[in-house]
Amino acid sequence: MLEIKNLHVKLEEEDKQILKGVNLTVEAGKVHAIMGPNGSGKSTLSYVLSGKDGYAVTEGSATLEGADILDMEPEERAAAGIFLAFQYPVEIPGVGNMTFLRTAVNSQRKARGQDEMSATEFLKVIRAKAKDLQIDAEMLKRPVNVGFSGGEKKRNEILQMAMLEPKMCILDETDSGLDVDAMKLVADGVNALRDEGRGFLVITHYQRLLDHIKPDVVHIMADGRIIKTGGPELALEVEHNGYADILAEVA
Amino acid sequence: MALPQIKQDATEVRLAALDLPKGGWAQAAREDALARVRAMGLPSGRDEYWKYTRPDTLVQPDAPKASLLETDETLIFDDVDRLKIVFVDGVFSAAESDDLAMEHVSIDRLADAPDIHWAKDHYGVLETRGQTPVQRPLATLNTAFATDGLLIQVTGKAPKPISVIYRHESETSDAILHHVVKIENGAELTLLENGPAAARFNKCMEVEIADGGVFHHIRAQGRDHERRAATAIFTRLGEESVFKSFTLTANGVLTRNECVIELTGDNAVAHVAGACVGDGDFHHDDTVFITHDALNCESRQVFKKVLRNGATGVFQGKILVKQGAQKTDGYQISQSLLLDEDSQFLAKPELEIYADDVVCSHGSTSGAIDEEGLFYLRSRGIEEGPATDLLTIAFLAEAVMEIEDQAIQDEINSRVEAWLSRRRG
Ligand SMILES: Nc1ncnc2c1ncn2[C@@H]1O[C@H](COP(=O)(O)OP(=O)(O)O)[C@@H](O)[C@H]1O
Ligand SMILES: [Mg+2]
Numbered sequence: 001m002l003e004i005k006n007l008h009v010k011l012e013e014e015d016k017q018i019l020k021g022v023n024l025t026v027e028a029g030k031v032h033a034i035m036g037p038n039g040s041g042k043s044t045l046s047y048v049l050s051g052k053d054g055y056a057v058t059e060g061s062a063t064l065e066g067a068d069i070l071d072m073e074p075e076e077r078a079a080a081g082i083f084l085a086f087q088y089p090v091e092i093p094g095v096g097n098m099t100f101l102r103t104a105v106n107s108q109r110k111a112r113g114q115d116e117m118s119a120t121e122f123l124k125v126i127r128a129k130a131k132d133l134q135i136d137a138e139m140l141k142r143p144v145n146v147g148f149s150g151g152e153k154k155r156n157e158i159l160q161m162a163m164l165e166p167k168m169c170i171l172d173e174t175d176s177g178l179d180v181d182a183m184k185l186v187a188d189g190v191n192a193l194r195d196e197g198r199g200f201l202v203i204t205h206y207q208r209l210l211d212h213i214k215p216d217v218v219h220i221m222a223d224g225r226i227i228k229t230g231g232p233e234l235a236l237e238v239e240h241n242g243y244a245d246i247l248a249e250v251a
Numbered sequence: 252m253a254l255p256q257i258k259q260d261a262t263e264v265r266l267a268a269l270d271l272p273k274g275g276w277a278q279a280a281r282e283d284a285l286a287r288v289r290a291m292g293l294p295s296g297r298d299e300y301w302k303y304t305r306p307d308t309l310v311q312p313d314a315p316k317a318s319l320l321e322t323d324e325t326l327i328f329d330d331v332d333r334l335k336i337v338f339v340d341g342v343f344s345a346a347e348s349d350d351l352a353m354e355h356v357s358i359d360r361l362a363d364a365p366d367i368h369w370a371k372d373h374y375g376v377l378e379t380r381g382q383t384p385v386q387r388p389l390a391t392l393n394t395a396f397a398t399d400g401l402l403i404q405v406t407g408k409a410p411k412p413i414s415v416i417y418r419h420e421s422e423t424s425d426a427i428l429h430h431v432v433k434i435e436n437g438a439e440l441t442l443l444e445n446g447p448a449a450a451r452f453n454k455c456m457e458v459e460i461a462d463g464g465v466f467h468h469i470r471a472q473g474r475d476h477e478r479r480a481a482t483a484i485f486t487r488l489g490e491e492s493v494f495k496s497f498t499l500t501a502n503g504v505l506t507r508n509e510c511v512i513e514l515t516g517d518n519a520v521a522h523v524a525g526a527c528v529g530d531g532d533f534h535h536d537d538t539v540f541i542t543h544d545a546l547n548c549e550s551r552q553v554f555k556k557v558l559r560n561g562a563t564g565v566f567q568g569k570i571l572v573k574q575g576a577q578k579t580d581g582y583q584i585s586q587s588l589l590l591d592e593d594s595q596f597l598a599k600p601e602l603e604i605y606a607d608d609v610v611c612s613h614g615s616t617s618g619a620i621d622e623e624g625l626f627y628l629r630s631r632g633i634e635e636g637p638a639t640d641l642l643t644i645a646f647l648a649e650a651v652m653e654i655e656d657q658a659i660q661d662e663i664n665s666r667v668e669a670w671l672s673r674r675r676g
Contacts, residue, residue: 050630051626051629051630052626052630053622053626073629073634073635074626074629074630075629075630075632075633075634075635075638077630078629078630078631078632079632083630084630086627089627090623090624090626090627091624092621092624092627092628092642092645093645093648094642094644094645094646094647094648094649095641095642095644095645099641100628100631100641103633103637103641104628104631104632104633105632107631107632107633107634107637108631108632111632143645144627160631164631164632
């Protein structure tokens with residue numbers, strides 16, 4: 001599904017190398033987790049995959065189902081099936097959540113040559129999905145993420161993911177700022193989307209999200225590289241011993 | 252104080268090109284206005300109040316040519332159930348207008364009002380009051396020379412809006428219209444205005460709102476690129492009355508919209524808002540002066556400007572809170588969204604407060620499209636162009652939301668959306 005080879009990324013404005021040769025393949029139907037200390041480059045990887053400005057790829061490649069995504073505009077990547085649940089969802093005053101989501105769904109459909117979703121069909125679908133995430137009608141009407149609590153923002157990200165049905169879901173610290181109940185809700189939302197045709201890359205700082213979203217593979221990232229890969233037990237090891245041991249081990 | 256010779260000359264050149272309408276009840280007010288114009292002189296680029304906007308083309312004797320916009324779109328407000336009144340290049344068109352009759356409303360025309368008329372006690376009165384502390388000579392010129400206009404008296408709740416359409420057919424037309432609106436105790440009216448009116452348009456509107464009266468005004472200034480307009484609204488509000496005015500301006504090489512509001516009755520509410528979108532050879536100036544002279548009144552000024560390709564936006568807004576105007580709640584915001592580095596926004600917000608128990612806030616900003624927001628929208632699959640438009644319309648929302656009627660809000664938004672998408676080709 002997603003294949004990242006020897007990816008090197010630096011900041012566009014500064015001579016600062018952030019990713020220093022990332023190799024990673026996420027197969028369809030699998031959940032991969034990336035853990036790592038703050039500043040190791042996890043968010044940068046998610047931004048580079050989704051097409052944010054400000055980063056320059058100096059070496060390596062990233063493909064989605066064989067197609068080079070690094071050359072695509074952000075909206076083309078989205079239509080191709082990439083979705084990033086933001087670590088810090090952006091507030092957009094003046095744009096209603098519902099309008100935003102319908103525009104997004106229909107833009108992607110148009111880009112794929114599909115018919116637009118009618119207003120009634122859209123309403124029906126979004127109501128059902130919002131209900132599962134305990135997002136009420138009021139929240140759908142409000143401007144995108146404006147005045148939302150941390151938990152509401154994260155649930156709103158998962159709602160967008162559920163509506164857009166991407167092939168490759170990247171979640172950046174979706175658990176941060178969530179209490180246990182909210183985390184459970186978000187995890188249920190993610191698990192409901194687990195599917196043979198869909199890949200997941202779950203970025204997290206802590207193991208606790210992985211109790212709810214069971215990963216198939218766990219990677220440890222440090223200083224712009226994946227330094228260790230293993231099964232779910234690797235996350236438990238981090239939980240118990242922190243990153244120090246692993247960092248020492250590979251040093 | 253004697254006028255500088257150069258100003259006096261420019262004023263006389265302009266006056267020589269105009270004829271003072273003779274006879275009728277308005278004659279005294281017109282002659283008084285003519286004397287006042289002579290005394291103050293027409294605006295010049297040296298005037299403090301015209302620092303950001305060059306008045307010369309508004310003052311020169313002939314209207315600069317303005318070609319007509321070619322479009323097959325329907326006019327805004329066409330779907331509204333309304334009483335329609337049409338002026339073509341400033342000339343009333345009986346054929347295109349409805350009967351000037353509606354329950355609780357009396358409508359006459361300045362050009363043919365009978366000899367005895369209620370407007371005699373109002374014509375030019377608020378305009379004259381509005382000359383202090385800042386002079387507005389173009390409005391005084393208007394009082395002297397207006398060729399026509401509407402005299403609207405409202406005694407109850409008007410069953411539907413009055414919609415004035417200003418069509419523009421001649422490339423060199425120079426129109427001067429003056430309306431007087433009188434909202435009696437507890438009466439209500441919505442006035443819609445749209446269209447470019449003329450190559451050059453000088454419009455003055457005086458609105459007297461008695462206790463408990465409600466006046467809503469929504470206007471869309473015509474899209475003809477080369478049209479020029481100098482408009483002024485003067486309003487005075489009685490106790491518990493409401494004045495709400497919104498203006499959409501898309502295109503127009505030069506627009507100066509002045510609004511002078513006096514809150515003289517307790518608990519009155521005045522909102523004035525504007526959304527403008529300009530591209531290239533576009534200069535738009537909103538100049539507002541609000542005087543709080545009663546207890547517990549609220550005023551809001553919300554002005555948003557979207558500027559691209561070297562367009563210029565100006566905002567001069569003042570809140571004056573007089574001694575004794577306690578519990579005043581004044582809010583003023585003026586913001587511009589600059590879609591490129593060539594465009595500019597000049598703002599002069601002012602507060603002058605002589606009461607101690609008041610809340611007044613004002614803010615002015617100028618900025619580009621929010622890159623974070625843009626990326627967020629694009630990452631969800633919305634293309635850059637439509638995503639930018641979405642953010643642009645969102646930027647204007649605070650002003651557009653000042654319109655109470657949801658259907659009209661929607662229509663304004665869809666007009667702006669069309670304007671933006673035309674620019675993306
Ligand atoms: N836009 C940016 N400008 C400056 N430094 C950046 C930028 N993006 C990332 N960095 C730097 O790159 C490193 C990796 O950051 P990030 O990808 O956010 O790490 P993580 O998500 O693993 O905490 C950090 O040192 C961070 O300060
Ligand atoms: Mg991060």
